[in-house]
Each structure stands twice: as C-alpha cells, then as structure tokens.
Amino acid sequence: MGWFEFNAACLAFFLTHSIPVRPPVRPWLQARLGQTGFTVAYSLLSLAALGWIIGAAGRAPHVPLWPWAPWHNHLVLVLMLPVCLLLALSIARPNPLSFGGARNADFDPARAGVVRLSRHPLLLALALWAAAHVLPNGDVAHVVLFGTFALFAVFGGRLVDRRKRREMGPEWQRTINALAAAPLTSALATPAQGVRLVLGAVLYTALIAAHPHLFGVSPLQ
Known part of the structure; x- marks a missing residue:
C-alpha cells in the first residue's frame, strides 16, 4: 500500500x-x-x-537515512529505564495539572510524588521513549514517527498547561506555587512510591523480554 x-x-x-x-x-x-x-x-x-x-x-x-550501530541499542536500554519508572510513578495517581490523572480531588502538592519533578510525567516518558527510538530506526517512516512523537510530547505540555490554566482559573497558579514550595524528597519518599518503582523495574524487564515477540527485534542484539 x-x-x-x-x-x-x-x-x-x-x-x-x-x-x-x-x-x-x-x-x-x-x-x-x-x-x-x-x-x-x-x-x-x-x-x-x-x-x-x-x-x-x-x-x-524502507528508505534508510543512516546505518544501525550497536550503541543505538545501548542508548535505548539506558533511556527506557527512566521511561518505565516514570510510567509506574505516573499512572493512576492524582495530577490535576496534566491529563489522565486519577482522584484529582485528593491531590496534595506537599505529597505530589513524581508530579513534584514534572507536571507532565507521562508526556516526559513519551518524549524519552520517542527520542530513544529515533537512532536505532534510521529510516524515513520511523524517523517521522518517533520524531513527531517527541515533538508532540515536548509541545503538548504547553498546550495542556494552557487548557488547565483556563479550566482551573486562579487555582492553577496556586497549585503551581504550592508544588514548587514542596521539598524534592516528596517526589519519592513514601512506601507507595517504592512499590511503584519496583513495578517500573518489572515493566522494564518485561518489555525487554517481550520486544522480540512484539516487534521482531531484540534490544539486546
């Protein structure tokens, strides 16, 4: 086609x-x-x-742009670990400042978890995932695909900020200020966050094992 x-x-x-x-x-x-x-x-x-x-x-x-090299896979393996950790720390947790938050009424800026590090952790994970996969997939279709995803994630945060500022009104800025005042240790210093980090590591391992079956190529080659 x-x-x-x-x-x-x-x-x-x-x-x-x-x-x-x-x-x-x-x-x-x-x-x-x-x-x-x-x-x-x-x-x-x-x-x-x-x-x-x-x-x-x-x-x-298939229209190649550059040849594959072994270090491309090494880069993917390094970047995909924080991607998986970000996903584990972000999914199904309160985050009224971005999309996909759960139980947003329970959000506490002093106990914000990963939101203390990034208002849009899911978009950050998408940007890292996409950027990591550009180099080992050096053909036109995949460069367009992953490059567009990376740009979408980077600029998508600005669009979400604009929409949330409009929806939340003055509460948006008050939440941002309270979040900035919270200690950085609030991002990870809870038992629940530790469980999520373990789940992120499990996801990372599972993706490496499943990658040859899902996409026909092993990242460990």
Whole structure:
C-alpha cells in the first residue's frame, strides 16, 4: 500500500488525540460515559491508534537515512529505564495539572510524588521513549514517527498547561506555587512510591523480554 497506510494512521492518531479532548466534545462525552468511562475509552482508543501507527511504520517503504550501530541499542536500554519508572510513578495517581490523572480531588502538592519533578510525567516518558527510538530506526517512516512523537510530547505540555490554566482559573497558579514550595524528597519518599518503582523495574524487564515477540527485534542484539 506504499505510504497510504502510514499517512492514514498518522492522521487517525492525531484526530483521535485531538478531537475527544476539545472543549465542545469532551464535556459531551463525559456526560454520557462518566469521567471514568471517558478515561477508559480514550485510553483504549489512544492505544489502538498507537498500535496502528507503529505497525504502519513497519509496513511503509524502507528508505534508510543512516546505518544501525550497536550503541543505538545501548542508548535505548539506558533511556527506557527512566521511561518505565516514570510510567509506574505516573499512572493512576492524582495530577490535576496534566491529563489522565486519577482522584484529582485528593491531590496534595506537599505529597505530589513524581508530579513534584514534572507536571507532565507521562508526556516526559513519551518524549524519552520517542527520542530513544529515533537512532536505532534510521529510516524515513520511523524517523517521522518517533520524531513527531517527541515533538508532540515536548509541545503538548504547553498546550495542556494552557487548557488547565483556563479550566482551573486562579487555582492553577496556586497549585503551581504550592508544588514548587514542596521539598524534592516528596517526589519519592513514601512506601507507595517504592512499590511503584519496583513495578517500573518489572515493566522494564518485561518489555525487554517481550520486544522480540512484539516487534521482531531484540534490544539486546
């Protein structure tokens, strides 16, 4: 299918990540699905779009830009550990300053966890993941794919900040100030955070083991 599927997957990915969160659409969906239902449905839709675009990049015509080198894999292995730790520390925890937070009414800036280090830890994980995968996938389709993801994550934080500032009003700045005043030790110094770090390490190990089966190549080669 040449480049058609890849282009279609790119379009679908950005439409599914932009339309459902627009001000006229999101309240309409939340009123019908509920907050939890909307979060679950949006997450499943995002994962489906992500799976399609990654698969489409692999099926696109191979146009190499640079040769592969062993140190490319070493870089991926190094960067993917903080990616997995960030995911483990971020998922299903209160974070009213970004997207995907759970139980945001319980958010305490003095016990903010990873949010003390980054308002958008999921976007930071996405940026690191994408940047890590650019070098070992040195063909046009994958460079476009991962490079776009990295840019999307970097600039997406600014868009989320603008939307949250509008939604939260003066509370947004008060939360930012309280978060900045919290000690850095609040990011990790709880037993629950320790459990999440262990789960992140387990995820890292599982991804290394599953990578050859999911994507046809081992990061340990």
